[in-house]
Amino acid sequence: MKPIRILWLLLCMAGVILPMRYFIPWLQANDWDIGAMIDAWHVNDASSGLVWDLTVAAVTLTVWIVYEAVKTRNWLGLIAIPATYLVGVSLGLPLYLFLRSR
Secondary structure (H helix, E strand, O other): OOHHHHHHHHHHHHHHHHHHHHHHHHHHHOOOOHHHHHHHHOOOHHHHHHHHHHHHHHHHHHHHHHHHHHHHOOHHHHHHHHHHHHOOHHHHHHHHHHHHOO
């Protein structure tokens, strides 16, 4: 495996582990209330700005993935879309780059 593909995999692992080590304990302590988590993301202007930044990045990544999947028939790359929305851009982007570089 090429070194760049190993780097994409390492970034995928970081993209899952780092956010989930905060999200899972918070959700457990708050009865898995997704609505409360969304409210917590908007506790101040700085965090709201970050939410919008990541939302725009996620939508942009989704458009890129769909565009390339249709153009190149690389349907496997589409699995990066649910990864993006279930975990975050921190997983979706390196996963897509890993799949794209095969």
